[in-house]
Amino acid sequence: MxxxxxxxxxxxxxxxxxxxxxxxxxxxxxxxxxxxxxxxxxxxxxxxxxxxxxxxxxxxxxxxxxxxxxxxxxxxxxxxxxxxxxxxxxxxxxxxxxxxxxxLDDVTAAAIANPGMSSWAAYQERAKLRSGETVLINGATGTSGRLAVQIARYLGASKVIATGRNADSLKDLEGLGADVTIPLVQDKSALEDAFKEQFASGVDIVIDYLWGESAQSLLIAAAKAGKDAVPIRYVQVGSISGAEISLPSAVLRSSAITLMGSGIGSIALDRIINATAELLRATxxxxxxxxxxxxxxxxxxxxxxxxxxxxxxxxxxxxxx
Known part of the structure; x- marks a missing residue:
């Protein structure tokens, strides 16, 4: 063959x-x-x-x-x-x-299954997204991130915050359901301030496709500005910006952040397949x-x-x- x-x-x-x-x-x-x-x-x-x-x-x-x-x-x-x-x-x-x-046609099904499953499983299996919650998507301008914005809305998120480097792509996300967009081209101090503003208003879930410096800034900002003892479920999905970060231990001790991953190994295969089936039926x-x-x-x-x-x-x- x-x-x-x-x-x-x-x-x-x-x-x-x-x-x-x-x-x-x-x-x-x-x-x-x-x-x-x-x-x-x-x-x-x-x-x-x-x-x-x-x-x-x-x-x-x-x-x-x-x-x-x-x-x-x-x-x-x-x-x-x-x-x-x-x-x-x-x-x-x-x-x-x-x-x-x-x-659902073959091409759309093949195109959407993997990138769509990445956020559907993260929301449903790991973060346990509840209707009315606020979601921040780090790295929302790629295929998976754009779907994560749409799927968050479909699953009941009341507010969606999206980050990314491409200004035009960020603008497009407003038409897909993003309420707030944060460009990742600011200097480190300005970026942390932008993140702290959002966390101060309340963020329940972070879906992270990037890792690297932006993830480090997000976690530090969440610890500094998050409401006392209000849980933030931080779900790590991809590492396009880097495989490692340097994270001060105080970030986790001083906040109610739950840090977890989502992917093959962190979710049983039958649950991943079930999440994909749900996604395809919802497409x-x-x-x-x-x-x-x-x-x-x-x-x-x-x-x-x-x-x-x-x-x-x-x-x-x-x-x-």
Whole structure:
């Protein structure tokens, strides 16, 4: 079968032939129609993600959309290595397949599942978002962050605060449900003051896609300005701005901040799949907006380095529909 194959760590996937998977007794064979690039897919392909393996060659991709033998359209996740989603066929455990709503098209489902799940699971499984709460999204101008703004509103947040570096993208977020936007281009003192103003007014949940310096400033500002003993649930989702921060211990001792992560390992796989299913069912009723572009899988080598955070690259697999 044809597939996008990683031959060695750090190399761009190439289009080529790979032995077709043979499903075991508890697996279903999916004829794949669409699969998207995401940050975790790129990180795993480079060998840098914490969940990466070291088995080469392998088919890239952790999730996708396709049809089962009985004709049902499904979203699926995590075929067993060395197999991935960017191939004509994927063998996947039945429990890791989710039937798609009829009104949701394949490309949108493939595009939205991973970035949308990142905040849906963070809100529902980790932060336990309640209607009427205030949410701050650190790094809201990328695909995942834009969806996090929309999903927060859909799940009942009364106020949404968004941060980011791109001024035009921040402005766009106002149309997606952000009440306050904070540019991350200010000097450190001015940025901390902007954060303290928001925390003084009350912030219940922080969803952090960046980590790095902005996260450090957020946590310090929350400790300085947060209301006494009022809990702040800080959920760490991504680390685009850096993998490490320097955090004074007094920040956690002097505040009611609960610091946690959200992702593979911090949430059981069945709960992640359930969160994704809920997201996919809500996508059309919630009118969630996501920008995407479609590319033939055969062009993976050229399209891979051009992928960015503004539009999801969705590979269409011929014959999978």
């Amino acid at each position: 044809k597939a996008a194959i990683v031959l060695d760590a750090g190399r761009v996937p190439v289009f080529g032939d790979f032995k077709a998977p043979v499903p075991s007794a508890d697996e279903k064979l999916v004829s794949v129609s669409a699969a998207a690039i995401s940050q975790v897919v790129k990180s795993r392909a480079s060998g840098k993600h914490y969940s990466s393996g070291n088995q080469f060659p392998f088919i890239v991709g952790i999730d996708g959309v396709g049809r089962l033998d009985d004709g049902r359209r499904v979203y699926f996740v995590l075929p067993n290595a060395p197999y991935g989603s960017m191939a004509e066929l994927a063998a996947v455990r039945s429990a890791q397949c989710v039937e798609l709503p009829e009104e 059309v009723p919630g009118n969630f907006k996501i920008a995407s572009k479609t590319v033939p899988l055969s062009d993976v080598e050229n399209a891979w380095p051009l992928d960015d955070s503004n539009r999801r690259t969705v590979f269409e697999i011929v014959g999978g529909a």
